[in-house]
């Protein structure tokens with residue numbers, strides 16, 4: 001029996017909802033998030049995206065050639081994204097040279113350990129991490145300033161298309177995967193969802 005990304009989501013709907021619907025995002029929408037909460041998220045997410053970039057590079061190194069276009073597109077976008085994070089931090093007079101909080105550290109380590117899993121599991125994990133932001137920033141609807149550009153960055157239709165291509169690539173690998181590997185892929189999505197929820201909570205707690 002073959003497993004798909006959509007089926008994994010369906011199997012864990014309540015958990016996925018908690019990963020993508022959080023008072024932090026609702027607070028951005030309502031204008032009730034404090035600068036301290038938002039800045040904590042910004043600085044920690046920059047650290048996370050640095051580790052994510054290393055993970056994507058490792059995934060590329062084991063991917064089949066016909067997956068390169070999508071993955072290289074993701075890596076190219078990250079060049080711009082890392083510089084954009086630095087610009088946002090500078091606007092807010094924030095130093096990015098801060099220690100990772102525990103949740104950020106643990107999530108980063110999880111990304112590091114994904115390299116030990118089969119490519120099918122890595123491709124599924126990559127898709128889940130990207131989908132979490134694509135849906136999370138989209139679901140509240142249009143965001144007020146100064147959060148509009150954050151929501152647009154990950155909610156825009158081009159990014160949605162990229163996430164769909166990641167799902168296609170993961171599905172293709174899951175089709176030929178053993179039941180054990182399929183199980184590992186599903187467990188990876190569960191862990192991503194748990195970390196996503198915890199990451200929002202980490203920032204929300206900074207008030």
Ligand SMILES: Cc1ncc(C[n+]2csc(CCO)c2C)c(N)n1
Nearest residue numbers: 045048049052081129130133154199
């Ligand atoms: C906690 C956390 N989870 C997921 C993402 C999503 N994400 C990771 S790197 C990247 C850039 C585009 O590929 C995006 C959207 C994030 N930023 N932070």
